Amino acid sequence: MVGLVAAATLCGRVLPTWTLSLATVAASNALIALGIVVLARTGNVSFGQGLFFAAGGYGVALIANAWDIADAVVQVIVGAACGGLLGLMIGPLIARYSGIFFGMLTLALSMVFYGALVKSTALGGSDGFNVGRPSLFGMVFTDPREADFALYAVSVVITGFAGIATAILFHSELGLVSLAVRENNLRVEYLGISAKRVVTINFVIAAIFAGASGALALMAQRHIDPQFAYWTTSGEFVFVAILAGYQSVAAVFVASMALELVRSFSNLYLPNTWQLVLGVFLLGVILFLPRGIGSLWTRDERRKSGPKAATKVATKEGVTL
Amino acid sequence: MNFFLTIVLDGLIQASWLFIVALGLTLVFGVLKILNIAHGSFYALGAYIAATAVTIVAAHGLPPSVGFVAMLVSVASIASSVGLLLERGLLKMFYGRDEVVLLLVTYAVFLILEDITKLIWGVNPIYATQPYELFGNVAFAGLYYVGYDLVLIPVSVAIGLAVWFSLNRTITGKIVLAVIHNEEMSVSMGVRVRRVYAVAFAFGVLLAALAGALTAPKISMQPGLSSDVIILSFAIVVIGGLGSVEGAAVGAVLVGLARAASVHLLPQAELFMIYLIMTGVLMLRPEGLFTRETARRI
Numbered sequence: 056m057v058g059l060v061a062a063a064t065l066c067g068r069v070l071p072t073w074t075l076s077l078a079t080v081a082a083s084n085a086l087i088a089l090g091i092v093v094l095a096r097t098g099n100v101s102f103g104q105g106l107f108f109a110a111g112g113y114g115v116a117l118i119a120n121a122w123d124i125a126d127a128v129v130q131v132i133v134g135a136a137c138g139g140l141l142g143l144m145i146g147p148l149i150a151r152y153s154g155i156f157f158g159m160l161t162l163a164l165s166m167v168f169y170g171a172l173v174k175s176t177a178l179g180g181s182d183g184f185n186v187g188r189p190s191l192f193g194m195v196f197t198d199p200r201e202a203d204f205a206l207y208a209v210s211v212v213i214t215g216f217a218g219i220a221t222a223i224l225f226h227s228e229l230g231l232v233s234l235a236v237r238e239n240n241l242r243v244e245y246l247g248i249s250a251k252r253v254v255t256i257n258f259v260i261a262a263i264f265a266g267a268s269g270a271l272a273l274m275a276q277r278h279i280d281p282q283f284a285y286w287t288t289s290g291e292f293v294f295v296a297i298l299a300g301y302q303s304v305a306a307v308f309v310a311s312m313a314l315e316l317v318r319s320f321s322n323l324y325l326p327n328t329w330q331l332v333l334g335v336f337l338l339g340v341i342l343f344l345p346r347g348i349g350s351l352w353t354r355d356e357r358r359k360s361g362p363k364a365a366t367k368v369a370t371k372e373g374v375t376l
Numbered sequence: 377m378n379f380f381l382t383i384v385l386d387g388l389i390q391a392s393w394l395f396i397v398a399l400g401l402t403l404v405f406g407v408l409k410i411l412n413i414a415h416g417s418f419y420a421l422g423a424y425i426a427a428t429a430v431t432i433v434a435a436h437g438l439p440p441s442v443g444f445v446a447m448l449v450s451v452a453s454i455a456s457s458v459g460l461l462l463e464r465g466l467l468k469m470f471y472g473r474d475e476v477v478l479l480l481v482t483y484a485v486f487l488i489l490e491d492i493t494k495l496i497w498g499v500n501p502i503y504a505t506q507p508y509e510l511f512g513n514v515a516f517a518g519l520y521y522v523g524y525d526l527v528l529i530p531v532s533v534a535i536g537l538a539v540w541f542s543l544n545r546t547i548t549g550k551i552v553l554a555v556i557h558n559e560e561m562s563v564s565m566g567v568r569v570r571r572v573y574a575v576a577f578a579f580g581v582l583l584a585a586l587a588g589a590l591t592a593p594k595i596s597m598q599p600g601l602s603s604d605v606i607i608l609s610f611a612i613v614v615i616g617g618l619g620s621v622e623g624a625a626v627g628a629v630l631v632g633l634a635r636a637a638s639v640h641l642l643p644q645a646e647l648f649m650i651y652l653i654m655t656g657v658l659m660l661r662p663e664g665l666f667t668r669e670t671a672r673r674i
Contacts, residue, residue, distance in 0.1 A: 286603070330487040
């Protein structure tokens with residue numbers, strides 16, 4: 056997997072410029088979507104990841120401007136810390152809720168943040184503000200092509216390592232308990248494990264990923280505005296997560312790249328209808344690949360446990376009105 | 377004192393059309409258990425159709441009252457057919473899936489409708505102000521109000537009472553309530569749940585579009601309208617409790633007053649205030665103000 060990340064990074068050397076910036080955005084979006092997938096394994100979908108995305112972005116932008124921190128890696132760490140801290144504050148509160156209320160509460164919190172950001176004239180209000188170009192390990196890039204590549208490399212490596220960490224997490228005790236919480240949190244509690252704690256930990260992980268992703272997005276755009284926290288931004292990340300399904304880490308990257316490709320191609324050829332294309336694409340995936348793109352190459356885990364279990368599940372799902 | 381009255385009246389005017397939108401949203405959630413993100417798009421659709429109807433009527437030299445009626449009739453007929461079509465043609469395929477998946481299906485519908493309205497009506501602001509002068513101006517306690525705005529309040533009260541009455545005092549309404557409470561039981565009692573679904577969804581769309589039509593003369597129609605409206609109506613139904621008619625009314629009044637108060641006292645804090653209320657309500661009563669907690673089936 057480490058080799059895969061290295062190969063993907065070196066790939067950036069041969070990619071044309073337009074794909075490079077596309078892949079950078081896709082990698083940073085994949086990181087936040089990865090967080091949503093981590094959280095979704097507990098059965099809760101956050102419709103307000105824009106909150107941590109914006110917290111990471113604004114945190115980095117303010118700290119970078121105040122203390123003159125230009126290093127890309129340090130900026131990502133700062134972003135992740137901002138997201139994670141906010142997640143630690145909100146996580147224990149929000150873990151009491153589940154299902155649609157969880158989604159609504161996260162949405163509400165991100166919209167409160169959006170409202171506060173639009174109002175704060177010190178942070179540029181709804182226009183936001185600009186930040187400088189980041190450096191990397193003391194190297195300052197003047198050639199835009201080199202700077203783009205450096206940004207791409209940072210995004211891919213960080214997202215790649217987050218992906219590897221997530222894959223390990225999925226097979227760890229915590230990852231497996233998360234699936235159990237999704238199936239039935241009361242039974243998990245009866246077994247002596249705090250379901251709330253499991254949700255909180257996953258929530259904080261998602262917040263850290265979102266904060267880091269916000270820092271990456273800030274570097275790519277070199278501009279930040281309250282749109283980072285708006286609900287349609289969060290909706291797009293959930294979109295990527297649903298596209299990917301929650302079975303495979305690699306699927307998140309594929310889904311994120313697919314979304315960026317669909318978006319830029321329909322932007323190019325159908326400039327006024329790219330949302331329409333996106334919507335039809337999403338409906339198609341939900342309809343024909345109910346377990347996400349990941350189900351194309353990962354075998355259904357439930358089917359592995361024998362034909363008896365499979366038929367049981369099938370009959371249970373077969374009950375309709 | 378006058379200042380206070382201004383805020384209250386402005387708030388009630390806001391609340392009147394917000395209530396109609398939220399009523400549709402809460403009914404659709406109650407019956408189909410779908411939190412419909414595309415609801416704001418139906419509002420926008422209604423507003424755009426109304427604008428077209430009013431413009432056509434005005435172009436023929438007919439009086440604004442004809443335009444007002446034409447706008448309501450055209451919106452009602454188009455919206456209910458769009459609603460039926462969507463439920464029968466699209467949503468039907470996703471029943472039985474997770475509620476979050478259904479939420480995303482409506483998000484996809486939101487994206488699609490957003491572009492369809494852009495394709496039909498373009499991206500420039502559209503106005504339909506003719507019916508706005510229909511009821512003249514009213515002087516009220518030293519304040520001047522546009523009559524049209526004040527008429528909206530009784531209209532929405534009437535719609536709310538009619539919905540409440542038909543839900544609680546007619547056989548059809550009781551069947552709908554039965555589906556809301558327990559659809560499995562309703563099926564076994566011989567209720568055609570699928571038909572209730574279709575009608576409820578179409579009615580929800582109709583309410584959203586009607587609110588769009590009623591507000592069309594007051595506002596300028598442009599892209600982004602739907603996402604602004606849905607974010608307000610989400611707050612209302614969550615504050616009041618998803619699926620509750622009374623809750624939608626109280627939520628609408630709260631949100632309307634909060635909006636009016638922040639516009640007068642602290643402009644720009646508007647969205648912030650509303651979502652602060654929503655967060656507060658969710659923290660204290662996650663089920664909303666007007667829903668009773670239901671026992672969980674394990």
